[in-house]
Amino acid sequence: MTPWVPWPDVAWLVAIAAMTAYMLLGGADFGGGIWDLFAWGQDAASQRRAIARAMGPVWEANHVWLIFLLILLFTGFPLAFHRLVIGLYLPLNLVLLGIILRGAAFVFRAHGRRGVGQQSTWGRIFGAASSLTVVLLGAALAAVSAGGDFMVAWRSYLSPFAILTGLFALAAAAYLAATYLTFEAQGSLRETFRKRALLAAEAAGIAALLDLGLMSFEAPRLFIRLVNPDILGLVLLVALLGVGSYVSLRHRHDGLGRFLAASALSVMLWSWAAAQWPYIIYPGFTVYGSAAPDLALRQVLTLVPFGLLLLVPSLWLLLHVFKGRLPIDGEAGRRPNPAR
Amino acid sequence: MDNLLAARIQMGFTLGFHMLFAAFGVGFPMLVLAAEGIALRGGPAHYLTLAKTWGKANALLFAVGAVSGTALAFELGLLWPGFMLFSGSTIGAGFATEAFAFFLEAIFIGLYLYGWNRLTRLGHWLAGIPIVIGGIASAALVVSVDAWMQHPVGAATLLRAPAAAAPLAMLFGNPHWPVMALHATIACFAATGFTLASVYAYGMLRGRRDEVHKAGLKIAMVLATGAAILMPLTGDMSGKAVAAFQPTKLAAMESQFRTETAAPLRIGGLPDPKARTVRYALEIPGGLSWLAYGSGSAKVQGLDQVATSDWPDVPVTHVSFQLMVGAGTLMVLIALYYWWNLRHRGRGLTGSLLRTLVAGGPLAFLALETGWVVTEVGRQPWVVYGVQRTADAVTPVHDLFGYLALYALLYLLLGTTVLWLLRRVEREAPALEEAA
Numbered sequence: 001m002t003p004w005v006p007w008p009d010v011a012w013l014v015a016i017a018a019m020t021a022y023m024l025l026g027g028a029d030f031g032g033g034i035w036d037l038f039a040w041g042q043d044a045a046s047q048r049r050a051i052a053r054a055m056g057p058v059w060e061a062n063h064v065w066l067i068f069l070l071i072l073l074f075t076g077f078p079l080a081f082h083r084l085v086i087g088l089y090l091p092l093n094l095v096l097l098g099i100i101l102r103g104a105a106f107v108f109r110a111h112g113r114r115g116v117g118q119q120s121t122w123g124r125i126f127g128a129a130s131s132l133t134v135v136l137l138g139a140a141l142a143a144v145s146a147g148g149d150f151m152v153a154w155r156s157y158l159s160p161f162a163i164l165t166g167l168f169a170l171a172a173a174a175y176l177a178a179t180y181l182t183f184e185a186q187g188s189l190r191e192t193f194r195k196r197a198l199l200a201a202e203a204a205g206i207a208a209l210l211d212l213g214l215m216s217f218e219a220p221r222l223f224i225r226l227v228n229p230d231i232l233g234l235v236l237l238v239a240l241l242g243v244g245s246y247v248s249l250r251h252r253h254d255g256l257g258r259f260l261a262a263s264a265l266s267v268m269l270w271s272w273a274a275a276q277w278p279y280i281i282y283p284g285f286t287v288y289g290s291a292a293p294d295l296a297l298r299q300v301l302t303l304v305p306f307g308l309l310l311l312v313p314s315l316w317l318l319l320h321v322f323k324g325r326l327p328i329d330g331e332a333g334r335r336p337n338p339a340r
Numbered sequence: 341m342d343n344l345l346a347a348r349i350q351m352g353f354t355l356g357f358h359m360l361f362a363a364f365g366v367g368f369p370m371l372v373l374a375a376e377g378i379a380l381r382g383g384p385a386h387y388l389t390l391a392k393t394w395g396k397a398n399a400l401l402f403a404v405g406a407v408s409g410t411a412l413a414f415e416l417g418l419l420w421p422g423f424m425l426f427s428g429s430t431i432g433a434g435f436a437t438e439a440f441a442f443f444l445e446a447i448f449i450g451l452y453l454y455g456w457n458r459l460t461r462l463g464h465w466l467a468g469i470p471i472v473i474g475g476i477a478s479a480a481l482v483v484s485v486d487a488w489m490q491h492p493v494g495a496a497t498l499l500r501a502p503a504a505a506a507p508l509a510m511l512f513g514n515p516h517w518p519v520m521a522l523h524a525t526i527a528c529f530a531a532t533g534f535t536l537a538s539v540y541a542y543g544m545l546r547g548r549r550d551e552v553h554k555a556g557l558k559i560a561m562v563l564a565t566g567a568a569i570l571m572p573l574t575g576d577m578s579g580k581a582v583a584a585f586q587p588t589k590l591a592a593m594e595s596q597f598r599t600e601t602a603a604p605l606r607i608g609g610l611p612d613p614k615a616r617t618v619r620y621a622l623e624i625p626g627g628l629s630w631l632a633y634g635s636g637s638a639k640v641q642g643l644d645q646v647a648t649s650d651w652p653d654v655p656v657t658h659v660s661f662q663l664m665v666g667a668g669t670l671m672v673l674i675a676l677y678y679w680w681n682l683r684h685r686g687r688g689l690t691g692s693l694l695r696t697l698v699a700g701g702p703l704a705f706l707a708l709e710t711g712w713v714v715t716e717v718g719r720q721p722w723v724v725y726g727v728q729r730t731a732d733a734v735t736p737v738h739d740l741f742g743y744l745a746l747y748a749l750l751y752l753l754l755g756t757t758v759l760w761l762l763r764r765v766e767r768e769a770p771a772l773e774e775a776a
Contacts, residue, residue, distance in 0.1 A: 001434070005744050030346075043647075056453075056454055057451065057453070057454040057455075058450055060402070060403065060406050060446040060449065060450065061443065061446040061447045061450060062409070062443060063406065063446075064439060064443045064446055067409075067410060067442075068414050068436075068439055069434050070413050070414070070417070071413070071432055071435045071730060072432075073419060074416075074426055074428035074429075074432060075431075075432025075433070075435070075436065076428055076429070076432070078424065078425050078428040078429055079425070081354065081421075081425075081428060082417075082421045082422075082425040083418060083423060083426065084417075085417035085418050085421050085424070085735070086421055086735060086736060086737060089418060089735065089737045090708035091557070092414060092418060093414075093418060093743055095409070096352050096411055096413075096415075096418075097746065097747075097750065099407060099410055099411075100408070100410070100750060100754070102410055103403060103406065104403070104407055104754050104757070105406060106403075107400060107403040108757055108761060109402070111396075111400055111761045111764070111765070112424070112761075151478075162645070166359050167474075202449060221364055268602045281695040292428070292429035292432075293429065293502050293503040293504075293505065295503060295505065295506055296429040296430065296502075296505060296506075297429075297430075299507050299508045300429075300432050300433050300436055300507060300631040303433065303436055303437060303440075304436075306440075307436070307437075307439075307440035307443075309445055310440060311440065311443055311444065312650050313445070314443075314444055314447045314448065314470070315447060317447075317451065318447045318448075318450055318451055321451060321455060321459070322450070322454065322458070
C-alpha cells in the first residue's frame with residue numbers, strides 16, 4: 001500500500017509555487033518593460049540599457065514558469081481550466097498577444113540597428129505590451145475571485161475591482177523590477193531606480209488599500225476570508241514586509257529591500273490563495289471538485305522533483321553568472337549585443 | 341465562417357509557424373557547437389565567426405520559437421477546451437516533461453549567448469551541450485502528445501474509468517511515439533542543415549566565396565546529408581506504424597478508396613473523392629501492400645471501410661504526402677550531388693551545384709510542413725483518433741474569425757521582421773570577425 005497523499009492539495013501547492021516564481025521572476029521582467037516605456041530623465045537611455053542587460057539572459061527562462069502553471073492547471077484541474085479558457089476567452093487572448101508581442105519586440109530591438117537606449121517602435125511595443133499584459137493578468141485573477149457571472153464574462157474582468165487589481169499588479173511589477181534594478185545597478189543609475197522603486201511602492205500601497213476597499217463590495221467572500229483571524233496574520237505580515245522594504249530602500253539597504261519586496265508580494269499571493277481556498281474559481285470550481293483523478297496527478301507530480309533536480313542547479317548557475325552587480329554603463333558596453 | 345473552421349485555421353498556421361522555429365531549435369544548436377568545437381580545438385578562426393553568427397541567429401529563432409510555443413500552450417485550451425477537458429490530465433505529462441527540457445534549453449541559451457566574456461572558452465562550449473539535449477528532448481517529448489492523439493493508448497480506460505488511467509504508460513508506452521519522435525526530430529535536422537546550406541550557397545552565388553561561407557556550407561551539409569539519408573528509413577517505419585494504427589489515414593495518403601489485395605503504390609496524382617478515383621497517378625502494382633505490410637499481395641484497408649463522414653480530406657492528405665515524399669527524395673539527390681561534386685577534382689562548388697543547394701532549404705521545409713499536414717489533416721475528423729471529434733473539442737465562444745485575423749496579422753509581422761533581421765545577422769558576419 002502506498003501512503004495516502006492528498007494529491008489535489010499537492011497539485012494546487014505546486015501551482016501556487018509556480019505562480020509565485022512567475023510573479024517574482026516573470027513579474028519583474030514585465031516591470032522592466034514598464035520602466036522601459038516610462039524611462040525619463042537625462043539617463044533614460046542608460047536606464048533602458050540596464051533593464052535590457054538585466055533581462056537579457058534570464059527572461060526566457062523566467063517565462064517558462066507561466067507555461068508550467070498552464071500545464072499544471074490543465075493537467076491537475078481540467079474542469080476549472082475548461083471554465084477559465086471559455087469564460088476568460090478575451091482577456092486570455094489579449095494576455096497571449098501581449099506575451100508574444102513583448103517577447104518578440106524585446107529580441108527584435110536587441111538585434112536592431114538603433115540599439116536599446118534610444119526609444120524605438122519595438123521598444124515602445126515591448127513596454128506597452130508588458131504593461132497591458134500585467135494589468136490583464138491582475139484583472140483575470142480578480143475575476144476568478146470575485147464570484148461574478150463568468151458567462152457574462154466581461155463583467156467579471158471589467159469590474160472596477162478587476163481593473164483596480166490590474167493596476168495594482170502594474171504597480172507591484174514596477175516596484176519589483178525597480179527594487180531588483182536598484183540592487184543591480186551602479187552609481188547614479190542606482191539612485192534613479194531607487195526613486196522609481198519608492199514611487200512604485202507608494203502607488204502599489206495606495207492601490208492595495210483601495211483594492212481592499214473595493215473588494216469588500218465586489219468580492220465580499222474573499223474580503224471576509226482575508227480579514228478572518230486565521231488569514232489576517234498573513235495580511236498584516238504583507239503590510240509589515242512592504243513597509244519594511246520601503247524603509248530599507250530609503251536607507252540604502254538595497255539587498256534587504258529587494259528581499260523584503262519579494263517576500264511581501266509572495267506572502268500576498270499566498271494570502272490570496274489561502275483566502276480563495278478551497279476555490280480555484282469562486283464559486284463553483286474547488287480544488288477537489290475540479291481535480292484530475294489521483295493516479296494521473298500522482299504520475300505527473302512525481303515528475304516534478306526529477307525536473308527540479310535538473311533545473312535548480314542550472315538556474316543557480318544562470319543567476320550566479322549574471323545576477324551580480326551590472327557593469328557601469330559606459331562606452332565599453334554601449335550596446336548590449338547578444339553575440340558579444 | 342464557422343467556428344470550427346476558424347479554430348482549425350488559427351491552430352494550423354500558428355502551429356505551422358512555430359514548427360519553422362522549433363525545427364531550428366532542434367537542429368541549430370548542434371551546428372553552433374560543432375563550429376565552436378572546431379575553433380576550440382585549434383581550427384581556423386573563421387569557425388569562431390561562424391559560431392558567433394549562428395549563435396546570434398539561433399538566439400533570435402529560439403526567442404520567436406519560445407513565444408510562438410507559448411501561444412500554442414494557450415491555444416490548446418482557448419480553441420480546444422473540449423479536447424483539454426477530456427485529455428488534459430493525460431497529455432499533461434508530455435507537456436510537463438517537454439517544459440522541463442525546454443526550461444533547461446532556455447537557461448543555457450541565456451548562459452551561452454551572454455556568456456562569451458563571462459565563461460572560459462571550454463565552459464562556454466560546455467554550456468552549449470544542454471541546449472542541444474534540451475532542444476532535441478523537448479521536441480521528442482512533446483511529440484508524445486501528438487502520437488497519443490494519433491493512437492490513443494488507454495483512451496477506453498479514460499472514457500469508462502478515468503480514475504484508472506495512467507498517463508505515463510499511455511503517453512510513453514505508446515508504440516507510435518518513438519517512431520514519430522524519431523521521424524520528426526530527423527526532419528528538423530534536415531530542415532536546419534538544408535536551410536543553412538541554402539543560405540551559404542546563395543551567398544556564394546552572389547560572389548561571397550570566403551572561408552566562412554565554405555565552412556558554413558560544409559558543416560550544414562554534413563548534418564543535412566545524414567538526415568536526408570535517414571529520412572526514408574524513419575519514413576518507412578512511420579508508414580508501417582500508420583498502416584497498423586491508422587488504416588484510414590493510410591488509405592487517404594494513398595487514395596486507396598477500395599479495400600484490395602496487392603494494392604498499388606500511387607505516385608503523384610489527384611484524387612477525386614466523389615468519383616473515388618485517382619487521376620494522373622503513376623501506379624506500381626503491389627507497391628503499397630509491400631511497403632505497408634512487407635508482402636506484395638497483402639490486403640490494404642480502403643476508405644470504403646468507414647463512413648464518408650469519417651474520412652479526412654483525401655486530396656489534401658494525398659497531395660501533401662506526395663509532396664513530402666517527393667521533396668525528401670530530391671533532398672537525398674541534392675546531398676549526393678554535393679558530395680559527388682566535391683570528390684571530383686575540377687568540379688567543386690560549381691554554379692549549378694550552388695543553385696541546386698539553394699533549393700534544398702525550401703524543399704526541406706516543404707517536407708517538414710507537408711509531413712505534418714499529412715499527420716494532422718489525415719487524423720481528421722478526429723482530434724483524438726477514433727475517440728473524440730474535432731468538432732466536439734472546439735470552443736463554444738463566438739466570433740473566432742476576428743481573433744484569427746488578429747493573429748494572422750501579428751504572425752505576418754513577426755515572420756517578416758525575423759527574416760529581415762536574419763538577413764542582417766548574415767550580412768554583418770564579416771564585421772563580427774574583425775571584432776572577435
